[in-house]
Amino acid sequence: MNEAERRPAIETRDVAKKYGTVLALRDLSLTVERGEIFGFLGPNGAGKTTSVKILLGLTHATSGYGAILGQPLGAIEARRRIGYLPELFRYQDWLTAPEVLAFHAGLLGMPGRLQKGEIARVLEVVGLAGRERAKVGTFSKGMQQRLGLGVALIGDPELLILDEPTSALDPVGRADVRAIVCAARDRGATVFLNSHLLSEVEAVCDRLAILDKGRIVASGTMAEILGAFEVRITFAQVPVDGALDALVRYAAEAEGPRTFVLRSIAEADVPDLVARLVRCGARVAAVEPVRGSLEERFLNLIGAGDADAADR
Amino acid sequence: MPTLLIARLVILEAVRRRLALAAAGLTLAGIGLTGWAFVKLAEQFGRSSLQLAGAVSGIVILMAFMFVTVLALGAALIGATALGTELENGTLLSIIPRPLYRIELLAGKWLGAFGVVAIYGTCAIGLEAVIVRITTGYVAPQPLFSLAFFLAIVALVVTCAMTLSVRLAPLTAAIVTVVFYGAAWIDGIAHLISSSLGNDGVAQGTLAAGLLFPSDGLWRGALFGLEPVAMRAAGVNGAGSAGPFAVLGPPPEAFLAWCVVWVLLVAWAGVASFRTRDV
Incomplete structure (x- = not known):
């Protein structure tokens, strides 16, 4: 195991992002160890998606330092081993699901002879087997999100970054996603789960961080967060x-x-x-x-943030 | 190779969205109609008459002018939407985090957009040339020379539209590019008029302005390849200058070099802008 492989899956130090005069993210410092499911919680507009985009090199940090899978943020070598499901998922609606997956497998550099088997496996995992001939444009929102999950899973990535992975799914779909996330951890992958669905995070995450107004207000294991x-x-x-x-x-x-x-x-x-x-x-x-629920703790933290802001 | 995968996808999209089918249908209808008109002209003047050759050469130049405008409009729209639409609707969110450099993505989009228009343009021009040859026996002096200039215009327009689409909405980028194209053509005519009037100041100004978006100079290169040799030898209007549908000689090498530099500079601006753009 080399030095890069020993480093955490994700580490950031004092990462900040400014859009014009608006500070969307301030001093984001977090560490996600390899092999854990890390929950990233926060209300709408807290800066969760901005953080994810910075991790992936989609958006550039205004200041701060970060590394992902031992490589600087946005490095090509790291991106080869990352699967990502965006919050606003959209795929080529004129392609079929296997064609979308083949395109992404190709971008990963997967040899053609391996693609067919991998695509069939992924379609099975995300529950789209049997819909190979249908165009993505005919899929329901939930099916498109399942496809997005499949795109993230292709090639068995070491790090899965899922941004609101169940936003369009029904309860059955949500249970499927939980199973997929746990299965990924069981095979040794790290999962970074960005969500505002507290029950989802509470059910599967080993550790979590709560973000509010662009800064982390709490982080740790579930027990540490809940008290x-x-x-x-x-x-x-x-x-x-x-x-x-x-x-x-x-x-x-x-x-x-x-x-x-x-x-x-x-x-x-x-x-x-x-x-x-x-x-x-x-x-x-x-x-x-009688330990409080994550929801109670979350609301307390967010409420405290609002009170602090009002005091200032 | 990511660039080729992305280029292939752009071309596939044009096929799946029936753009290719619509373009093929309309083009075949147009070629059919012009073919019928050429047959009638040949019947009127006789296949080997000088009158027919003169009439057909003029019609071919006019058709080329109309067609290059269609190609430029198509190139502006496809160039602006190939990247811009996916930036706008979020499709690129799942593509950019893949192991590819943004320049590879941009190059793939450029290659695909250029490929769609270039393949269509080459097929349509080739087919029309064959129909003209069959119906009238007329062949333009340097058709491949003209085709190269048509494709150069496509490259120029696609590059401009795609670069603009990195920061502007696709429709805005396409419209701005079309305005540049139209302004360049008007500038070319202004240059011809001011030159024939002997107004050196305006002539120099319009010449310089033409370099800002050099599509008109390239059109005149295409025109040179279509112009009958007799027309060139006659000096067109005898005054040492030409009209919008006639030229005295091919574009100078320095101008062609500038066109290459122009495309590279604008492409570089697009890459630099895309590299720093938050998605």
């Missing part, structure tokens, strides 16, 4: 003293005579605690995690 794990335990009756003793070590706070929130407990300790409570004679009615 500490907490558990709410509800008893069928007021618990016995022995049970209360067991709860105290987890910084329990009473929400009512039969309901307690444990502020300091590891997820792995929950089954043992429940078993112990039952042994003490307590009748446990419900155990539920």
Whole structure:
């Protein structure tokens, strides 16, 4: 493994982008390790697509430094190993899906003898097998997005950059995309998932960053973003003293005579605690995690940003 | 090779979108009508008469003028839309991140756009020349020489339109190019008039202006190849100058060199502009 291969899939330092007087992106610094699914979240207009375009060399950064697959941003060598689905996907509507894929396979330099098999594989993966003869212009929006995903997947890229990959898909399509993204990670690829669909990111991402008004307001693993794990335990009756003793070590706070929130407990300790409570004679009615959802956390962060802006 | 893949796609698009079919149908209809007219002329004057040769040579020059205008309009539209439309509608978003340099993409688009118009132009001109030969026996003095100049005009117009389309909307780029083309032709006529009137100031000014978009000079090169030798020898109007449909000699080599430099300069401007353009 050479030096470039040891470097993260994506790294940027203080990347900024100005359109005229508008600062679309400020001091973007992020690292995406190889083999992970990285979620890039943000409200509309936060600068997500601008960031992606800078990574791919579609747009030029005003300042800052970045590397992708160990190469400077926009380097041809790196682009050979990247698959990209744009947010505003559009393909030649007068071609068939296999022809679009063959064109992109050709641009990747894939030998003609390998193209047929690869195109058939990709069409199968994205659910377009059987539609080989239809022109892209006759496809629904969802099918066109599936084709876009196929274009991104052709040649088994090391890095997949997906910009809102499920925006035109129905729930079945979204589940398919989740499976495709996880399969890509399983074969060792890195996935950079740009989305404002929080449930999608929460379901598949190993780490994520939240962008608002052109700057990162939070980044880390899902646990780091969401904060500490907490558990709410509800008893069928007021618990016995022995049970209360067991709860105290987890910084329990009473929400009512039969309901307690444990502020300091590891997820792995929950089954043992429940078993112990039952042994003490307590009748446990419900155990539920009370960690906030990504949506709550996201709204808090974005709201905080708005409040900061108002203060300034 | 990415450039050839992209060029092939431009040509394929012209076929799939039925541009080739429409152009072929219209051209065949036009050639059929002119063929019928030439047959009638031959019947009127006799196939080997000097009158027929004179009439046909004049008609061929007029048709060439009309046709080069059609080619230039087509070249402006195809040149402006080949890249510009895909820039505008986002098709290039999935192509530019592929492992290719932007100059390769631009070269592919240029080659494809030029190829579409050049293939059509060559076929149409060739077919018309054959029909004229069959119906009247007339052959222009240097048809291949003229064809080369027609193709040079196409190259010039495609280059201008494509370069403009990097920063302007495709329709704007096409219209601006057509305006340049028309202005260059008017400038050429102004130059002829001012020269024949002996107004050196205007003549020099229009000559210099003609170099800014040298399509009229190239048209006059095409004209030279179509002009009957007898007409050249006669000095056209006997005053040492020619009209818009006659020339005294081929374009000077320095002018041809300038045309090459012009195309390269404008193409370079297009590449430089595209390289720094955010997509």
